[in-house]
Amino acid sequence: MRAEVALKGRSFINALDLSPEEYEALFDLAEEIRAQPEAFAEVCKGKVLATLFYEPSTRTRLSFEAAMLRLGGQILTVADPQTSSVAKGESLADTIRTIACYADLIVIRHPKEGAAHLAAMYSPIPVINGGDGAREHPTQTLTDLFTIRTFKGRLSQLGVAFCGDLRYGRTVHSLLRALLRYPGMRFFLVSPEELRLPESLRDELQAHGVPFLEVEQMEEALPHADVLYMTRVQKERFFNEEDYLRLRDFYILTPERLHLLKSDAIVMHPLPRVTEIAYAVDADPRAVYFQQVQLGMYARMALIASVLGVV
Ligand code: NCD
DSSP states (O other), X not given: OOTTOOOTTOOBOSGGGSOHHHHHHHHHHHHHHHHOGGGGTTTTTTOEEEEEESSOOXXXXXXXXXXXXXXXXXXXXXXXXXXXXXXXXXXXXXXXXHHTTTOSEEEEEESSTTHHHHHHHHOSSOEEEEEETTTBOHHHXXXXXXXXXXXXXXXXXOEEEEESOTTTOHHHHHHHHHHTTSTTOEEEEEOOGGGOOOHHHHXXXXXXXXXXXXXXXXXXXXXXXXXXXXXXXOGGGOSOHHHHHHHHTSOOBOHHHHTTSOTTOEEEOOSOOSSSBOGGGGGXXXXXXXXXXXXXXXXXXXXXXXXXXXX
């Protein structure tokens, strides 16, 4: 039992549910698992993870499922709630209480903000938020912080540029809140006017006294960034197709624009990518978004093992 990871039995709904020390302990464990996966291949034997996704997903659901399988546990999945009793009108509270009879841990993704919190209120077993509307996506933050720590060697004294849909991008919201707590951070918020960071989050930045600059042109931010965090325009949160199409191609990271970036900067993206990063960028060593995917699986292995109290 590791005294430093006191996460047993806890839900993970918001990025700020974990202290910086708890994140560090998870990253240390994730590194250990990554270095020596055989040593952890059976720690979750006999345990069951349920994934309940009310929104499309490739990475988050499969990452959790791969993580559980690699820890020797098993999975139950409701990939399409329309084929479950949800289609008969069952409430989320009842669905959760039912799944809790079969599993040891639930990961939920839902289009409504606050749905994961509601699920955790009704669940007798821990709940992990796999994304709730435009609000939070804390395990993407776990992945992102682990990626930054891995490539930059630190989570402080960094210039971080967020580019794209800062209004609806839940990965941006969770990551910004988490990064606010580290010293010496500077943020560059690159978006068109319509997709600016929500005012409440700008207020949080101001309240923490963290320097940030809002700009519309990515060229203004690139030379200052140690981390460039690109995002997809969140089509599913738009009410109007015309606006989506107008904003979709607002930013495209091309090899030419990459010249403006420091030689030791990294380019991240929670994925899926649509048009915002040209495929030609993928070969650049600074483009780490696929390594980010793999680090996310190790980070989730550390999270599952800790929440289930098996390490
Ligand atoms: C993100 C999400 O679902 O919010 N994807 C992910 O989980 N990696 C980002 C996105 O969909 O754009």
